[in-house]
Amino acid sequence: MTxxxxxxxxxxxxxxxxxxxTGFAVTTVSRALSNxxxxxxxxxxRVHEVASQIxxxxxxxxQRLKTGRxxxxxxxxxxxxxxxxxxxSLMLGxxxxxxxxxxxxIVTPNFLNDSNLDAVRHIVRNSMADGLIFSRTEPxxxxxxxxxxxxxxxxxxxxxxxxxxHPYVDYDNFSFAYEAxxxxxxxxxxxxxxxxxxxxxxxxxxxxxxxxxxxxxAGVAYEIPDEIHLDSPIDHIRDxxxxxxxxxxxxxxxxxGGEVSALATITGMSDRGLTLGLEYDIVxxxxxxxxxxxxxxxxxxxxDLVDTGEQMGHVLLARIGGKDTTDMQVLLKPTVNFxxx
Amino acid sequence: MTxxxxxxxxxxxxxxxxxxxTGFAVTTVSRALSNxxxxxxxxxxRVHEVASQIxxxxxxxxQRLKTGRxxxxxxxxxxxxxxxxxxxSLMLGxxxxxxxxxxxxIVTPNFLNDSNLDAVRHIVRNSMADGLIFSRTEPxxxxxxxxxxxxxxxxxxxxxxxxxxHPYVDYDNFSFAYEAxxxxxxxxxxxxxxxxxxxxxxxxxxxxxxxxxxxxxAGVAYEIPDEIHLDSPIDHIRDxxxxxxxxxxxxxxxxxGGEVSALATITGMSDRGLTLGLEYDIVxxxxxxxxxxxxxxxxxxxxDLVDTGEQMGHVLLARIGGKDTTDMQVLLKPTVNFxxx
DNA sequence: TGGCTAATTTAAAACGTTATAAACACCCTC
DNA sequence: GAGGGTGTTTATAACGTTTTAAATTAGCCA
Numbered sequence: 001m002t003x004x005x006x007x008x009x010x011x012x013x014x015x016x017x018x019x020x021x022t023g024f025a026v027t028t029v030s031r032a033l034s035n036x037x038x039x040x041x042x043x044x045x046r047v048h049e050v051a052s053q054i055x056x057x058x059x060x061x062x063q064r065l066k067t068g069r070x071x072x073x074x075x076x077x078x079x080x081x082x083x084x085x086x087x088x089s090l091m092l093g094x095x096x097x098x099x100x101x102x103x104x105x106i107v108t109p110n111f112l113n114d115s116n117l118d119a120v121r122h123i124v125r126n127s128m129a130d131g132l133i134f135s136r137t138e139p140x141x142x143x144x145x146x147x148x149x150x151x152x153x154x155x156x157x158x159x160x161x162x163x164x165x166h167p168y169v170d171y172d173n174f175s176f177a178y179e180a181x182x183x184x185x186x187x188x189x190x191x192x193x194x195x196x197x198x199x200x201x202x203x204x205x206x207x208x209x210x211x212x213x214x215x216x217x218a219g220v221a222y223e224i225p226d227e228i229h230l231d232s233p234i235d236h237i238r239d240x241x242x243x244x245x246x247x248x249x250x251x252x253x254x255x256x257g258g259e260v261s262a263l264a265t266i267t268g269m270s271d272r273g274l275t276l277g278l279e280y281d282i283v284x285x286x287x288x289x290x291x292x293x294x295x296x297x298x299x300x301x302x303x304d305l306v307d308t309g310e311q312m313g314h315v316l317l318a319r320i321g322g323k324d325t326t327d328m329q330v331l332l333k334p335t336v337n338f339x340x341x
Numbered sequence: 342m343t344x345x346x347x348x349x350x351x352x353x354x355x356x357x358x359x360x361x362x363t364g365f366a367v368t369t370v371s372r373a374l375s376n377x378x379x380x381x382x383x384x385x386x387r388v389h390e391v392a393s394q395i396x397x398x399x400x401x402x403x404q405r406l407k408t409g410r411x412x413x414x415x416x417x418x419x420x421x422x423x424x425x426x427x428x429x430s431l432m433l434g435x436x437x438x439x440x441x442x443x444x445x446x447i448v449t450p451n452f453l454n455d456s457n458l459d460a461v462r463h464i465v466r467n468s469m470a471d472g473l474i475f476s477r478t479e480p481x482x483x484x485x486x487x488x489x490x491x492x493x494x495x496x497x498x499x500x501x502x503x504x505x506x507h508p509y510v511d512y513d514n515f516s517f518a519y520e521a522x523x524x525x526x527x528x529x530x531x532x533x534x535x536x537x538x539x540x541x542x543x544x545x546x547x548x549x550x551x552x553x554x555x556x557x558x559a560g561v562a563y564e565i566p567d568e569i570h571l572d573s574p575i576d577h578i579r580d581x582x583x584x585x586x587x588x589x590x591x592x593x594x595x596x597x598g599g600e601v602s603a604l605a606t607i608t609g610m611s612d613r614g615l616t617l618g619l620e621y622d623i624v625x626x627x628x629x630x631x632x633x634x635x636x637x638x639x640x641x642x643x644x645d646l647v648d649t650g651e652q653m654g655h656v657l658l659a660r661i662g663g664k665d666t667t668d669m670q671v672l673l674k675p676t677v678n679f680x681x682x
Numbered sequence: 683t684g685g686c687t688a689a690t691t692t693a694a695a696a697c698g699t700t701a702t703a704a705a706c707a708c709c710c711t712c
Numbered sequence: 713g714a715g716g717g718t719g720t721t722t723a724t725a726a727c728g729t730t731t732t733a734a735a736t737t738a739g740c741c742a
Contacts, residue, residue: 024692026693030729040690059406059727060469061401061402061405061406062730064401065403066731067697079433085429088418092450095452096452105447105448106447107436107448108436109436111437125396233634234634267635267636290575290604293575294579355698365721368700368721369720371700372700379719381720400697403699404699406727408727
C-alpha cells in the first residue's frame with residue numbers, strides 16, 4: 001500500500017547480533033544458549049547475559065527448518081466437543097503443561113462428521129506437528145493404529161482395545177458408572193437407567209460395565225435406552241425421557257454421562273410433573289460448574305478436564321522426548337464423596 | 342531409543358524433487374507454483390501436474406524463514422470464554438474462513454485473570470503471527486491501541502471508543518437488548534431487569550442503552566442489579582435472583598445477556614415457587630442449543646458465533662492482504678422473530 | 683623446545699524456500 | 713549480420729539456525 005513509509009519494525013536480534021556483541025562466533029553462541037557441554041562456563045554465562053539483555057528469542061522457522069522439529073502440538077477438535085467447553089478445558093490444561101516449553105498448540109477442527117483420520121494422515125505425512133492430541137477413541141481406533149504404525153507421538157483421551165500398548169489418559173468411567181448407579185440404589189431407586197455415549201466409543205463399554213456391575217450386585221431392574229445417546233440432540237433426549245416417564249415400568253433413577261443429558265432429563269421428567277429428589281434421582285458426570293449450580297439437587301461425580309489436558313501434555317512431552325512408552329497410561333480415578341443419605 | 346532401526350520415514354518431496362523430475366531449475370518450479378506471470382503456460386501446467394502427482398506441499402518453515410510471513414493467526418482465549426463453547430464456536434468459524442488458505446490457527450490461552458496485553462506484546466514483538474483475533478473489548482482497549490500503534494493486523498470481537506477506526510466484528514447488542522426488553526413489555530411485564538456483563542466491557546454500554554431505550558419508550562419501571570454480572574459465579578446469580586424475588590417490588594421480566602445467566606435466573610425464581618411464563622418472563626441471548634432445548638419456554642434471540650468467527654476470518658485476511666481498513670467494520674444484526682403473543 | 687592431548691572455539695555447509703540479477707533463446711529491424 | 717528487444721529460464725545469494733569437521737589454544741610431559 002504505502003511502501004515508501006513502511007513502519008520501522010523493530011529489528012529482531014539473531015544469533016549474529018549476540019555474536020557481534022560478544023565477539024564470539026555464531027556457532028559458539030548457539031552452543032552456549034543450548035548449554036552444550038563443550039562451552040566454557042564463563043562463555044556460557046556471558047552469552048546468556050547478553051541474550052536475555054537484548055531479549056533474544058530463537059527464530060522458530062529457522063530452528064524448524066534446520067532440525068526438522070516443528071515444536072508444534074496439534075489438537076484435533078471434534079464438533080461434538082463444542083458444548084460446555086470440553087475442548088477449551090482440555091486445551092487450557094494442555095497449554096498449562098506446555099508453558100516454558102517451545103511447544104505451541106495448534107488446533108485442527110474437524111468439519112466432517114466422521115473420524116478425523118484424514119487430518120491425522122495429513123499431519124503425519126506433511127510433518128505439520130511433533131505430536132498429536134485427540135479424543136473420543138474407539139476400540140479399534142484407526143487413528144491410533146495409523147499413528148502406531150508410523151511411530152508418530154500422540155496421546156489420546158480414552159483407551160482402545162488394540163494389542164499394542166500406547167499412551168493414553170483416560171477417566172475411569174467404569175468406577176464412575178458403578179459409583180453413580182450404586183448411589184441411585186442407596187437412594188432407594190429400583191430401576192436405574194443409564195444414558196450412554198454412542199456405542200462405538202470405547203468408554204461406552206466402560207460405562208455400561210460399571211452400570212451393570214452395580215445393577216447385578218443389588219439385583220434391581222434396569223433399562224438401557226437404544227433411542228438416545230449422549231450426542232443426541234438435546235430435545236430428543238428430553239422428549240424421549242418425557243415419553244418414557246409416561247409409560248409403565250418407568251425408570252426412577254438416571255446415571256448420566258454428561259451434564260447436558262442430565263439437564264435434558266430433568267426437563268423431560270418435569271414435563272410429566274415429576275420432581276428430582278422426590279420421584280426420581282440423577283447422578284451425573286460433572287465437567288463444568290454449570291449443572292450443579294443450576295440444579296443443586298442433582299448429585300455429581302467430577303471429571304477434571306483441565307487436569308486431564310495437563311496430564312496429556314506431560315505424557316506427550318515424555319513420548320516426544322523418546323521415553324519408554326509402556327507405562328504411559330494414565331487412568332484418572334473419580335473421587336466420590338456423597339453426603340450421607 | 343532404537344537408532345539402528347529408525348523408521349524409514351516417507352521422504353518429503355521438495356522443489357528440488359520437482360525440478361529433477363521435470364528438468365527445470367528450482368527457481369522456475371517455485372515461480373510456476375506461485376503462478377508468476379513470466380512463466381510460460383506450458384511450463385506452469387507441467388510443474389503443477391507433477392507437483393500434485395507426487396503430493397508436493399511447500400515447507401512452511403522454509404517459506405516462513407525466507408518471507409518473514411508466519412502464515413499463522415493467533416487467537417487469544419480468555420478463561421471466561423470457556424463456558425458453553427464460546428471459544429470453540431468462534432474458532433470453528435475462523436477455521437472455516439481459513440480453509441484453503443495457508444493460515445493456521447494457533448491458540449494462546451490467557452491464564453492470568455486480567456487483560457492479555459502481555460500476550461499481544463509478545464506475539465507482535467517476536468512476530469509469532471501474521472494476525473490476531475481476540476474478544477471482550479473495552480472502550481479504550483489497550484490491546485487495540487497497541488496493535489494500531491504497531492500497525493499489526495487484527496480483528497476483535499467487539500467495538501472500542503478509540504478515535505482511530507479499526508477492524509472489528511460485533512453483534513448489535515443494542516438491538517438485542519432493545520428487542521428483548523420490548524418483548525418482555527409486550528408480555529405485560531412492568532418491571533424488567535437486565536443482567537449485564539462487567540461494566541468495563543464495551544458491549545455492556547450497548548446492552549444498557551438498548552434496554553433503557555425500550556424502558557423509556559414504554560414508560561415502565563426497571564432495575565439494574567449492581568451485585569451480579571454475566572461473569573459472576575452461577576450460584577451468585579441464582580442466589581441473588583432468589584433473594585430479590587422475595588423482596589418488595591421484585592422484577593417480573595429479565596433480559597439476559599447469556600444462556601447461563603438465564604438458567605441461573607430460572608432456578609433462582611423457581612426456588613421462590615415462581616414459574617417462567619406465568620409470574621415472569623425471560624428473553625435471553627442464545628449462542629448454543631442448550632438453553633432452548635432445556636427450557637423451551639424461554640424466549641431467545643440468536644447470536645451466531647460460528648458465523649461471527651467466519652466473518653472475523655475474512656476481515657482479518659483482507660487486512661493482512663493490505664486492503665483499505667476503513668470499512669472493515671461488521672455489525673451483525675440480530676434477526677428477531679417471536680411468535681405472536 | 684617440540685609434540686601430544688584435551689578443552690574450547692570456529693568456519694563452512696546445510697535445511698527448503700524466495701528475491702535479485704543475470705543469462706539465454708528467439709525474433710525483429712536496419 | 714550486428715544490435716536490440718521480449719519472453720522465458722537460471723545461477724546465486726540470502727533468511728537464521730544447527731551440525732560436521734576442522735582449527736586454535738592451553739596444558740602437560742619428555
